[in-house]
Amino acid sequence: MGFSWWLSMIIICHLLAATLISSDTSLSSNKLSPTSSEFLNFAKKREVFDWMVGIRRKLHENPELLYEEFQTSELIRRELDTLGVSYKYPIAVTGVVGYIGTGRPPFVAIRADIDALPIQEMVEWEHKSKVPGKMHACGHDAHVTMLLGAAKILKQREKDIQGTVVLVFQPAEEGGAGAKKMLAAGALENVAAIFGLHVMPNIPIGEVGSRSGPFMAGSGFFEAVISGRGGHAALPQHSIDPILAASNVIVSLQHLVSREADPLDSRVVTIAKFQGGGAFNVIPDSVTIGGTFRSFSKESFVQLRQRIEQVITGQAAVQRCNATINFFEENAFYPATVNDGKLHEHFRQVVGDMLGEEKVNEVKPMMGSEDFSFYQEVIPGYFFFIGMADASLGQLESLHSPNFRVNEDVLPYGAALHASLASSYLLQLQQNVKVAEGMGHDEL
CATH class of the missing domain: 3.40.630.10 (Zn peptidases)
Structure with a gap:
């Protein structure tokens, strides 16, 4: 048997193998x-x-x-x-x-x-x-x-x-x-x-x-208790009004998006909870506010969290109030x-x-x-x-x-x-x- 016969057999084997591989792939x-x-x-x-x-x-x-x-x-x-x-x-x-x-x-x-x-x-x-x-x-x-x-x-x-x-x-x-x-x-x-x-x-x-x-977006939630000193609504000078402080906090938080964020970097800060007071003529001792903040990047998210805390504590202090903040970090932070x-x-x-x-x-x-x-x-x-x-x-x-x-x-x-x-x-x-x-x- 000459070299050409062996070469022919090798080629045939390769063709058969290729056919089998192709057939197996097709079946799969x-x-x-x-x-x-x-x-x-x-x-x-x-x-x-x-x-x-x-x-x-x-x-x-x-x-x-x-x-x-x-x-x-x-x-x-x-x-x-x-x-x-x-x-x-x-x-x-x-x-x-x-x-x-x-x-x-x-x-x-x-x-x-x-x-x-x-x-x-x-x-x-x-x-x-x-x-x-x-x-x-x-x-x-x-x-x-x-x-x-x-x-x-x-x-x-x-x-x-x-x-x-x-x-x-x-x-x-x-x-x-x-x-x-x-x-x-x-x-x-x-x-x-x-x-x-x-x-x-x-x-x-x-x-x-x-x-x-x-x-x-990634999202987080927060709740803040803003504490002052309650009193009669007719004598506000004897009280430290947490409702006024909370109102200033809410307005200032909106600036985090409108004045601090890149317009092309989508972010949201929303206050969806405001609880305080139960009578028309009584300034309460404290007010609770809460909301959500959202962004698409971790960097923006971390920055928002830091600034939310700074704004709430800072604005509360301006109005002579104290603020404690809970970010519910165990469950509430979603990437x-x-x-x-x-x-x-x-x-x-x-x-x-x-x-x-x-x-x-x-x-x-x-x-x-x-x-x-x-x-x-x-x-x-x-x-x-x-x-x-x-x-x-x-x-x-x-x-x-x-x-x-x-x-x-x-x-x-x-x-x-x-x-x-x-x-x-x-x-x-x-x-x-x-x-x-x-x-x-x-x-x-």
């Missing part, structure tokens, strides 16, 4: 390539949709505040048991973390917040909140339902998942920094990325909104929500495949805050809005309104997007690993 990519349309169609099936609606209405009737979500957590665990999904509980008091897939790396997380708000519901309907003074006025009941819907979708295709999807049911988003406590409890150990969503009443149903980079650029491209591709590229709205940064940002400080994360506006339903009220309503037609979209974002991300990671391994071999 086809395992979950139709997820977008398949998942959405599955979520829209009448029996699946009705199941999700039932869950959401049970949650809406029984709202629970931060770190009190015991019934909510029980419902979540009951549904996961029915689906055959393994989970850990409790995490961060009432949190639940489920697992679907191989149980091995890589890991990707999808998250829902589960707490309600201290708001009295004003919407009269069959499934109105049964708990006086408490309401799911921010759509977290829908978020929980959509994550359970994603679990149902993914469980149907568990054998095809190229890794593990971590389901994060997180308590205390509304001012309790539940995400921070979930991290401290190890909920995201070894997780490569995390996705989260929020219903939005001003984006059309079937559309989404987000952006790469800074998306939502800015900053979306990872690579995950943004992944998000656009998944949504484009499912809904069409024209359904992706590039939204402006907003001054609202979201404790999903704690996850993004540790691992790449992506947060987006999912629309539920429908002209046939009339105008939907804004978040945190006692008249807030959820358009339940949004549930299949959220469930399918959660499932598709997670499963396709794992598939992409596995393909990248195979490519890297292939490049590591020496060619003959």
Whole structure:
């Protein structure tokens, strides 16, 4: 046998190997390539949709505040048991973390917040909140339902998942920094990325909104007690008036944005609480004020905090008063929500495949805050809005309104997007690993 025969055999072997590698890659990519349309169609099936609606209405009737979500957590665990999904509980008091897939790396997380708000519901309907003074006025009941819907979708295709999807049911988003406590409890150990969503009443149903980079502001809260000396309102000279001092404090705090901040560096300082006095003719001993401050950068945030303290103590002193300030630093400081650029491209591709590229709205940064940002400080994360506006339903009220309503037609979209974002991300990671391994071999 001559050299030409050996050369021919080597070439044939290489061609066969290339064919096998190509075939293997094709099979891998086809395992979950139709997820977008398949998942959405599955979520829209009448029996699946009705199941999700039932869950959401049970949650809406029984709202629970931060770190009190015991019934909510029980419902979540009951549904996961029915689906055959393994989970850990409790995490961060009432949190639940489920697992679907191989149980091995890589890991990707999808998250829902589960707490309600201290708001009295004003919407009269069959499934109105049964708990006086408490309401799911921010759509977290829908978020929980959509994550359970994603679990149902993914469980149907568990054998095809190229890794593990971590389901994060997180308590205390509304001012309790539940995400921070979930991290401290190890909920995201070894997780490569995390996705989260929020219903939005001003984006059309079937559309989404987000952006790469800074998306939502970092936020903090503060409360100040300004103390003087009370007395008769007809004899102010014998008193030290804390109401006058507090008024000067509030006016001066507004200058921190209008006269100290770069106009291109978005910041907010708002006083939303003013309590003091109980009679028309009595100057009180003290006044309590409180509010929030927000910015997109840590530097601006730290500067605002320092100046708020200086202004309150300084202006109180000018009026002969004392001031004590509480910034609630344990739970109330939320970082800015900053979306990872690579995950943004992944998000656009998944949504484009499912809904069409024209359904992706590039939204402006907003001054609202979201404790999903704690996850993004540790691992790449992506947060987006999912629309539920429908002209046939009339105008939907804004978040945190006692008249807030959820358009339940949004549930299949959220469930399918959660499932598709997670499963396709794992598939992409596995393909990248195979490519890297292939490049590591020496060619003959």
